[in-house]
Amino acid sequence: MEIAELSYALDTFYFLVMGALVMWMAAGFTMLEAGLVRAKNTAEILTKNVGLYSIACIMYMLCGYGIMYGDGNGVIPGIGLLTAADNAASDVIAGGDDAPYYSSLSDFFFQVVFVATAMSIVSGAVAERMKLFSFFAFAVILTGFIYPIQGYWKWGGGWLDAAGFLDFAGSGVVHMCGGAAALAGVLLLGARKGKYGPLGEVRAIPGANLPLSALGTLILWLGWFGFNGGSELMISNVDEANAVSLVIVNTNMAAAGGLVAALMTARLWFGKADLTMTLNGALAGLVAITAEPLTPSPLLATIIGAIGGIIVVFSIVMLDRKLKIDDPVGAISVHGVVGIWGLLAVVLSNPDASIGAQLLGIVSIFVWVFVTSLAVWFVLSKAMGIRVSEEEEYEGVDIGECGVEAYPEFVEVPE
Amino acid sequence: MEIAELSYALDTFYFLVMGALVMWMAAGFTMLEAGLVRAKNTAEILTKNVGLYSIACIMYMLCGYGIMYGDGNGVIPGIGLLTAADNAASDVIAGGDDAPYYSSLSDFFFQVVFVATAMSIVSGAVAERMKLFSFFAFAVILTGFIYPIQGYWKWGGGWLDAAGFLDFAGSGVVHMCGGAAALAGVLLLGARKGKYGPLGEVRAIPGANLPLSALGTLILWLGWFGFNGGSELMISNVDEANAVSLVIVNTNMAAAGGLVAALMTARLWFGKADLTMTLNGALAGLVAITAEPLTPSPLLATIIGAIGGIIVVFSIVMLDRKLKIDDPVGAISVHGVVGIWGLLAVVLSNPDASIGAQLLGIVSIFVWVFVTSLAVWFVLSKAMGIRVSEEEEYEGVDIGECGVEAYPEFVEVPE
Amino acid sequence: MEIAELSYALDTFYFLVMGALVMWMAAGFTMLEAGLVRAKNTAEILTKNVGLYSIACIMYMLCGYGIMYGDGNGVIPGIGLLTAADNAASDVIAGGDDAPYYSSLSDFFFQVVFVATAMSIVSGAVAERMKLFSFFAFAVILTGFIYPIQGYWKWGGGWLDAAGFLDFAGSGVVHMCGGAAALAGVLLLGARKGKYGPLGEVRAIPGANLPLSALGTLILWLGWFGFNGGSELMISNVDEANAVSLVIVNTNMAAAGGLVAALMTARLWFGKADLTMTLNGALAGLVAITAEPLTPSPLLATIIGAIGGIIVVFSIVMLDRKLKIDDPVGAISVHGVVGIWGLLAVVLSNPDASIGAQLLGIVSIFVWVFVTSLAVWFVLSKAMGIRVSEEEEYEGVDIGECGVEAYPEFVEVPE
Amino acid sequence: MKLITSVIKPFKLEDVRQALAEAGVQGMTVTEVKGFGRQKGHTELYRGAEYSVDFVPKTKIEAAVADELLDAAVEAIVASASTGSIGDGKVFVSELIQATRIRTGETGDQAL
Amino acid sequence: MKLITSVIKPFKLEDVRQALAEAGVQGMTVTEVKGFGRQKGHTELYRGAEYSVDFVPKTKIEAAVADELLDAAVEAIVASASTGSIGDGKVFVSELIQATRIRTGETGDQAL
Amino acid sequence: MKLITSVIKPFKLEDVRQALAEAGVQGMTVTEVKGFGRQKGHTELYRGAEYSVDFVPKTKIEAAVADELLDAAVEAIVASASTGSIGDGKVFVSELIQATRIRTGETGDQAL
Numbered sequence A, B, C: 001m002e003i004a005e006l007s008y009a010l011d012t013f014y015f016l017v018m019g020a021l022v023m024w025m026a027a028g029f030t031m032l033e034a035g036l037v038r039a040k041n042t043a044e045i046l047t048k049n050v051g052l053y054s055i056a057c058i059m060y061m062l063c064g065y066g067i068m069y070g071d072g073n074g075v076i077p078g079i080g081l082l083t084a085a086d087n088a089a090s091d092v093i094a095g096g097d098d099a100p101y102y103s104s105l106s107d108f109f110f111q112v113v114f115v116a117t118a119m120s121i122v123s124g125a126v127a128e129r130m131k132l133f134s135f136f137a138f139a140v141i142l143t144g145f146i147y148p149i150q151g152y153w154k155w156g157g158g159w160l161d162a163a164g165f166l167d168f169a170g171s172g173v174v175h176m177c178g179g180a181a182a183l184a185g186v187l188l189l190g191a192r193k194g195k196y197g198p199l200g201e202v203r204a205i206p207g208a209n210l211p212l213s214a215l216g217t218l219i220l221w222l223g224w225f226g227f228n229g230g231s232e233l234m235i236s237n238v239d240e241a242n243a244v245s246l247v248i249v250n251t252n253m254a255a256a257g258g259l260v261a262a263l264m265t266a267r268l269w270f271g272k273a274d275l276t277m278t279l280n281g282a283l284a285g286l287v288a289i290t291a292e293p294l295t296p297s298p299l300l301a302t303i304i305g306a307i308g309g310i311i312v313v314f315s316i317v318m319l320d321r322k323l324k325i326d327d328p329v330g331a332i333s334v335h336g337v338v339g340i341w342g343l344l345a346v347v348l349s350n351p352d353a354s355i356g357a358q359l360l361g362i363v364s365i366f367v368w369v370f371v372t373s374l375a376v377w378f379v380l381s382k383a384m385g386i387r388v389s390e391e392e393e394y395e396g397v398d399i400g401e402c403g404v405e406a407y408p409e410f411v412e413v414p415e
Numbered sequence D, E, F: 001m002k003l004i005t006s007v008i009k010p011f012k013l014e015d016v017r018q019a020l021a022e023a024g025v026q027g028m029t030v031t032e033v034k035g036f037g038r039q040k041g042h043t044e045l046y047r048g049a050e051y052s053v054d055f056v057p058k059t060k061i062e063a064a065v066a067d068e069l070l071d072a073a074v075e076a077i078v079a080s081a082s083t084g085s086i087g088d089g090k091v092f093v094s095e096l097i098q099a100t101r102i103r104t105g106e107t108g109d110q111a112l
């Protein structure tokens, strides 16, 4: 038996396990969002989440993966359908610098769950008022084209990568991307009915089932070990094994830091330990460390996460109170705003990073995703409408879109 | 250090991780079913699910594993208790064609979670009206004898295997087996009170907590990566690592295909995107690909899953409307009917498969499991009764069987 | 490529995967406890659980890990902050008896989730009446000092280890430790209002959401494969791979045994199959096997777990009826009382164990943790108070401490 | 006009509703309530502690009817809600001074 | 004193409450109820089977008022609860013999 | 016969029920309601936005009693439900024309 084969098997297995953890994040987003909407809109948000994951998988197989990792010229990518072909054992054994060291299908698996993550971010922000099938139509475009193209620019070896932009596991490529697409949608869609009063008063619309949101957060936390831990792409020697360990430790510490910081911020500001802010704080810590989980010490990782946790509380309140941007789950703040912080924080510990390249990456990804998303949402709003009727919004989109209630025996009267 | 030892360790570890994922499916079935029954029957379905998993583990240790993988003559199996003995390091290092390449206890762990899966299928179909301890009595027989015997015929190297019947990870041995046992139970048990009106009207009995069902589905989806991915049984070289990757990619794609197909079918047929059908569609995709996840391309896998997703919607409605078979969670359709589709679909991509051998397998397993199950259910119904009293059914089996309510503060009056 | 490097990578990966499973136990405790409290106290218990996990991570990084595995003199430990430094590849390749064989950061990751487990045990016992920030203050002390010091005595190579005390994965160091700290808290805190009537009547206070508790139990069951399976600390050769497999099989069997035994005990004693006791039975089985999952046969493991399952039912009822110790989730019985049983049961299968050394360990850990915890709780009760006001307790701590309700649409009036 | 308030067993709601409709009553308002009376709640064990549910779930039906419909309506309720076992419930009648249909402003018997 | 019992569409509660306050009514008690009347429930498909929700969610408001406030209060309810579409609900009035404020023991109009 | 309708603080239900039983009232029907009155709801912050709960959870008790029991019953409620703080609730009394026990068909005071 060849040691190169065994090493190939170990790296492939590592990829598959990490990918399975990232897939599990789909359940995390589903639960997080299901807990933060009202009971009457819960079945629909569940349908959206399981539906978008499936659409992402299919579109990425059909063309997204080909675009992101195919042959392009640096700006314009290639395209192609995923096949069952994989590396030959002889190429692996032959060795050399370019020898494949893990199954390319395991790579597809790891990548496909990332695109689903980006799309999951959108569903929470537009919850409780968007038409189900308009949302799905957008999912087709984002996961098949918008995401893979900017993904190609960075991770496919395109021009952003060449420009020195650093983004280890996707604070920008995945999270800010999702946040930008969500922002475009929310701007066109408007706030939920009753969210802002006639005199500009801000009204709270509490989520119906917070244990689900706590569960979702813990699922995401676990899944993130795969998200960041797998992005090291190799584990089969001492240095790589150490690197993966440090990445996972730092990921965990940043989440802890973000959670505690958000909890304290809410406690000091509002007088109470707002659970939903606390949960958002953990996610903010995770987003913040995602751009660079390998070079900070565990202590610095905790601090980077904690700053993310503070930012997210302020961002959520500012978006809500000042900008009147209605984001029921805080997705734009958690993934968009804190994603930017994460990309900037790379310079704190990675000597290869430059603030200029980071800003270049932030601006290019944001502009690309925001502008194309706005265009797609706009076309959809003209073609099929993106918002449900006022009456359907009052009755709840569950009955209107899905014909079922999420909790038929627990609540009788729409709020 | 010997490379053979390291390879043994990697394959064992792979088995244990995949087994842990399959064990997690127990939580998936539990949540899926808990969400699809009424509030008043929820504590009991939880008790059933955790109880059956435990019973399956104990029975399989006591005799099931010995029957399934012991010394038999091809039709009549052997028997034996599981011990702590495992392979000697010297045998592994010695090598050769028959040298063990992973821990046999890790194999037991992987196998035991399969038998629990088969039994989990039954609990959903008989929900809301069966006596708890009659159900447990049936679990003892199915997991200790009925399942292992047909398992022996195929995976233990018995006559069905010799006849060329192909079933990679158990569309037949596990899923159709569970579906057949469930069908037998439901036929003897009859429908829930109020399910069918005096003039044959079909009435809906909505599930009480759909977020749990969505969570359950995503848990099953994740667990299935272990179910199918582990059934390759080896990962320690390039070809095997590639194979496991393809199996996992195809499993994921089939689920996505099944979900989207069921969603669209429900939308077109009923006018609404019925969430519960959508979830069943994902499971149908998973069941469909389980008989052969290794030879199809990802695109074909998506299509096989999608056909499963369409079948399941029609099957659920037909069973309900035409045959008046009352299956609260759709288990018979998902696992039984789609299991058959999966077994037939093997011939689409695997040149070694023949339609004759597949039909032989389908018929033998179905007849064996259905007839023996019917006999056991019948004996139980005479000996201790299998159905709760009418009054207990109206009040809910939670109070009657478990003495606790699942949601004492959310609902006050049984619907 | 060096085989020693690959082996290092495999053991590190194994550690990380097992650690991720243990981290997942945080979600298990969160769901278990969230289901067993009343609706009005659910948001707070969620906040407690996610908060304590984060605090445990931060404190263990700052000083706990340094105390537990630093340089001490056997009784008094050392101290130190965790850094990003890890083993050099050259040391690994050089080999020899003391050569590192896995990443020390992966070890930190595995250890840190253990301390969080110990602290999670406390939160359930003091639920529904303790002040949130007093609880967090206690968490700082327990996870930063009390736990690591006794952990050092055993696992850090201190005097308890030298005395021959055996505790494979922490029936004592983790579970009994948590149980003792919880007991101290509950004694100072007193029972929930209304739990015991003026004439000493015992009143039931049913949990609000049992599906969450069942889910939590299954999460813990899965996570325990990492808890015990990872405590073997190595998998990279045949004997170690076999050992890990046996540990995982035994862990699973003990849980199954505990569940069935508790189910039957409740059924025979109370006449009904009390779901919450059944769930506690599974956890009791897991705690019982944790002190020694490697030397028993699977059958003996089942029996050890089953005895744990019987003990836990009696212990819960006795604590409640006789001692009037109000523990809403049964944590003291599951982790404390059954933890002692697990430590004693080591002598059943491990020839190296002596009843004297086991008793020495039990008494020392209990006394250390109980006395220091009592002191800390006492200081906290004087400094900031540990119990909420009567009115806040009636209204629910969710509004009082967190300012949000867990289920605003499901329940309107506090029970 | 009279207001009939009746408390019945929840599973009889459908029967009573139909009986009232046949008797000519066109509308009614239903509330889920807890009843205390001769029929006692049940006792369960939860984790070994007693757990008695003192109240019994009941359903309250309120129907405003014209005077001439009163007797038929009360009889319809009694007949359809009766199971002969304890806890079947009550029918109370009180005087209504005035009734208005919000949609149209109609008053009196036309409003019902 | 009179007791006004009105059944309205749930989303009108806020409007009615404000209108009553403006008319001088200082307190009221609100219950979530199910209504049966001319307005029918809706039908959905669940797993392919029909699923009809026969009742319509309604909100019941009870307010005790002094005699001289009665007409203004009823008018306030009718005006604020009306949408002109079927199912807007009813206002019923009955006589109150006595009212007591528990806190102080005051009775009659002062108790309201 | 009289119908006593009282609105009280939820945590006083047990006390009131016992007091009524001691006063000789044998049955009652209880509903969870929302109250609006002098006692105001509370304000919380949810994700930084204000979240005011305007209504106060209350419990409504309805008990039909024979005329001679009326005063004792009202006093029992007032005594047992009072905490002296705002929001303690009200007791309303109205005339009942008729009462029927569904199980037996008995009417009048025997039906209670």
Ligand SMILES: Nc1ncnc2c1ncn2[C@@H]1O[C@H](COP(=O)(O)OP(=O)(O)O)[C@@H](O)[C@H]1O
Pocket (backbone or CB within 6 Å): D007, D034, D035, D036, D037, D038, D039, D040, D056, D058, D085, D086, D087, D088, D089, D090, F026, F027, F028, F029, F030, F062, F063, F064, F065, F101, F102, F103, F112
């Ligand atoms: N005096 C009363 N006033 C109001 N409601 C009553 C009264 N007595 C009984 N009820 C209601 O009627 C229900 C049935 O009464 P109960 O005494 O249990 O049996 P029965 O109707 O057979 O006499 C009770 O649960 C309660 O809701």
Ligand SMILES: Nc1ncnc2c1ncn2[C@@H]1O[C@H](COP(=O)(O)OP(=O)(O)O)[C@@H](O)[C@H]1O
Pocket (backbone or CB within 6 Å): D026, D027, D028, D029, D030, D062, D063, D064, D065, D101, D102, D103, D112, E007, E034, E035, E036, E037, E038, E039, E040, E056, E058, E085, E086, E087, E088, E089, E090
């Ligand atoms: N006779 C009645 N007695 C008591 N409540 C009634 C009566 N008729 C109608 N209601 C209540 O009023 C609501 C509205 O009545 P409905 O007939 O649907 O429309 P509308 O108010 O426009 O006439 C019903 O849902 C029911 O709650």
Ligand SMILES: Nc1ncnc2c1ncn2[C@@H]1O[C@H](COP(=O)(O)OP(=O)(O)O)[C@@H](O)[C@H]1O
Pocket (backbone or CB within 6 Å): E026, E027, E028, E029, E030, E062, E063, E064, E065, E101, E102, E103, E112, F007, F034, F035, F036, F037, F038, F039, F040, F056, F058, F085, F086, F087, F088, F089, F090
């Ligand atoms: N006029 C009224 N009609 C009906 N219910 C009333 C009325 N006034 C008050 N209530 C009920 O009584 C409860 C207590 O009244 P409130 O004014 O808050 O305090 P108090 O009882 O101390 O005067 C209210 O929440 C409401 O449910």
